[in-house]
Amino acid sequence: MIIDQRSRDRRGSIPFFCLYHVGIKKGRRINKRRSGAGAAYVDSYAPHLVLCTIAIVLLSAMDALLTLNILARGGTELNIFMAILMEDSTEKFVHFKLALTSLALIFLIIHHNHQLIAKLQVRHLLYLILFGYLTLIGYEVALLTISSS
Structure with a gap:
């Protein structure tokens, strides 16, 4: 008996977490394979996304x-949770802040092709976070300048 293999879909479902997504295994796909609707996971990330992510962590x-x-x-400190961490230890505050930021960024860069609303994709959220951090750093530098005067 001969079975027609062409009609069967051999692709499996995409796992939520995969070694390719975090860059442990290197793949070849950088862009979506098809231009259809829906999100696509890729094997490698565009350099501008990687630079944006590194800049946010720094x-x-x-x-x-x-x-x-x-x-x-x-x-x-106006953030109550961070104030509690700082009262305990400044090292805990810094470690927790960097860990939380890094884990959130890993999740966002893995899902960078997902569409949130209308034309807003997760990668646009990364750029907004970068702009927010740049604004925050500028504000903090201004506060330090005012306080030293």
């Missing part, structure tokens, strides 16, 4: 250091 570390500087000059 800005997050700079934010933590500037926050500690502002607090040393008499400022107060």
